[in-house]
Amino acid sequence: MSELLENTTDSTGAAEALVARAAALDAADPLAKRRELFALDDGVVYLDGNSLGALPRHVPARMAHVIAHEWGELRIRSWGESGWWTAPERIGDRIAPLLGAAPGQVVVGDSTSVNVFKALVGAVRLADDDSRDEIVVDATTFPTDGYIAESAARMTGRRLVPVAPGDVPAAVGPRTAAALVNHVDYRTGRLHDLPGITAAVRDAGALAVWDLCHSAGALPVDLDANGVDLAVGCTYKYLNGGPGAPAYLYVAERHQGRFDSPLPGWNSHADPFAMSPGYAAADGARRGRVGTPDILSMLALESALDVWDGVPVGEVRAKSLALTDFFLECVRAYVPEGRLTSLTPAAHAERGSQVALSCPEAPAVMARLIERGVVGDLRRPDVLRFGFTPLYVGYADAERAARVLAEVCAEVSEGR
Ligand SMILES: Cc1ncc(COP(=O)(O)O)c(C=O)c1O
Numbered sequence: 145m146s147e148l149l150e151n152t153t154d155s156t157g158a159a160e161a162l163v164a165r166a167a168a169l170d171a172a173d174p175l176a177k178r179r180e181l182f183a184l185d186d187g188v189v190y191l192d193g194n195s196l197g198a199l200p201r202h203v204p205a206r207m208a209h210v211i212a213h214e215w216g217e218l219r220i221r222s223w224g225e226s227g228w229w230t231a232p233e234r235i236g237d238r239i240a241p242l243l244g245a246a247p248g249q250v251v252v253g254d255s256t257s258v259n260v261f262k263a264l265v266g267a268v269r270l271a272d273d274d275s276r277d278e279i280v281v282d283a284t285t286f287p288t289d290g291y292i293a294e295s296a297a298r299m300t301g302r303r304l305v306p307v308a309p310g311d312v313p314a315a316v317g318p319r320t321a322a323a324l325v326n327h328v329d330y331r332t333g334r335l336h337d338l339p340g341i342t343a344a345v346r347d348a349g350a351l352a353v354w355d356l357c358h359s360a361g362a363l364p365v366d367l368d369a370n371g372v373d374l375a376v377g378c379t380y381k382y383l384n385g386g387p388g389a390p391a392y393l394y395v396a397e398r399h400q401g402r403f404d405s406p407l408p409g410w411n412s413h414a415d416p417f418a419m420s421p422g423y424a425a426a427d428g429a430r431r432g433r434v435g436t437p438d439i440l441s442m443l444a445l446e447s448a449l450d451v452w453d454g455v456p457v458g459e460v461r462a463k464s465l466a467l468t469d470f471f472l473e474c475v476r477a478y479v480p481e482g483r484l485t486s487l488t489p490a491a492h493a494e495r496g497s498q499v500a501l502s503c504p505e506a507p508a509v510m511a512r513l514i515e516r517g518v519v520g521d522l523r524r525p526d527v528l529r530f531g532f533t534p535l536y537v538g539y540a541d542a543e544r545a546a547r548v549l550a551e552v553c554a555e556v557s558e559g560r
C-alpha cells in the first residue's frame with residue numbers, strides 16, 4: 145500500500161526544469177483563471193482546502209447585503225420574500241450536479257455528523273428486516289462516522305461490523321442492513337471503488353451509504369448512475385462554503401417515500417405551519433430537514449457555489465490528478481530517497497485529491513512548512529497532508545511546496 149519515495153534525479157538543473165514545466169502547465173491550464181475568484185495571497189501556497197476551502201471574493205459583499213437588507217430591513221418577511229424557507233432544497237439542487245444527482249434528492253442542513261445519523265438509521269429502517277442485524281462500517285473511517293455508526297447500531301439493535309472498504313463486498317450478505325463507507329480516506333487520500341462497493345452492497349440486499357466529504361467538488365461522484373442509496377457530505381472543503389457551513393443529505397428518489405428520518409423535526413413536516421401535534425412527513429428531499437436552517441451559513445454557501453458556474457467536474461478531476469502527479473514528481477526530485485513515504489496510491493483510479501506523506505518528524509516538518517507559507521496539515525502522529533483544490537491551486541504552487549518541503553526535511557533531519 146505504501147511506497148517509499150525514490151529520488152529519481154539529483155541533477156542541479158532539475159529544479160529549473162521543474163519550474164519551467166510548472167509555468168508551462170499553468171499557462172495551459174483551463175482552470176487557472178478561477179484562482180482570481182478567491183481571496184488568496186501570492187505569498188502562501190494553500191494546500192488545506194481539503195479541511196477548509198478558501199473564501200470566494202464575492203461572498204462578503206453578498207453576505208453584507210443578506211445581513212443589512214434581508215435580515216436588517218425585511219426581517220421576518222425574508223423567510224418568504226428572500227427565499228430563506230426553501231434554501232435547503234434550492235441549494236441542494238445547486239450541489240446535485242456536482243454529485244451526479246438529478247434534482248429533488250439533495251437537501252442542505254445540519255452537520256455531516258448529524259446527516260450520517262439520519263442516513264444510517266434511515267437506511268436500517270428502509271431495509272426493514274430484523275434478520276438483517278448488522279451494519280457494516282468502514283474501519284478506516286473519519287472518526288465521527290464510526291462513533292455515530294456505533295450509536296446507530298445500538299439504537300437500532302444491530303451489530304456493528306467494521307471492515308476495510310476493500311473488504312466490504314466480501315463482508316456483506318443476508319445479515320447486512322446497511323454499509324457506511326467513505327469515498328476518499330481522509331488520512332491517506334485513497335479513493336475507494338464507489339461503483340463496485342455500491343453494487344456489492346445492493347446485490348446483498350442492503351443499502352449503501354456514502355460519506356463524500358473528501359470527494360465532492362474534487363472528482364465525479366455519479367450517485368444516480370451508480371445506484372447509491374443514501375449519501376452525506378460537508379460543504380466547507382472543496383465546495384468552499386465556509387467554516388461550519390451546512391452539510392447535505394442525498395436520499396435516492398426511489399427511497400424517498402419510505403425514508404423514515406430518526407430526527408423528524410417540524411421543518412420536515414408536510415405542513416409545518418399547521419403546527420399539529422401529529423407528525424406527517426413531507427415528500428421529497430425536504431423529508432431530510434430537521435429544524436430551522438442556519439440561514440447565514442447557508443446563504444454564504446449558496447453564494448460560494450457561484451465559482452462552479454461553467455466548470456465541468458471532469459476538468460477538475462483531470463487537473464487534480466495532474467497536480468498530484470506533478471507534486472509527487474517534484475517531491476521525488478527534491479527530497480532524498482527514503483526520507484518520506486507516500487501513503488497516497490500511485491494509481492489514478494485509487495487517488496483522491498490529496499497527497500499524504502509520512503515521516504517520523506512530521507509534526508516539526510508541518511510546523512515549519514506553515515511558517516514558510518506552505519499550508520498543509522498534520523494528522524498525528526506522522527502524516528503530512530497536502531490537499532490540491534484545482535480551482536485555486538496551480539502547478540507552480542505544487543513545485544514550490546515540494547521545494548520548501550525538501551528544505552524543511554533537510555533542516556529537521558540535521559537537527560537545525
Ligand atoms: C469524512 C468526514 N466525515 C465527516 C467529517 C466531519 O463532519 P462534521 O462536519 O460533522 O464535523 C469530516 C471532517 O470534518 C470528514 O472528513
Ligand SMILES: Nc1ccccc1C(=O)C[C@H](N)C(=O)O
Nearest residue numbers: 194195196286330331357380388
Ligand atoms: N471541520 C474541521 C474543523 C476544524 C479543523 C478541521 C476540520 C476538518 O474538517 C477536518 C477534516 N475533516 C479532515 O479530514 O481532517
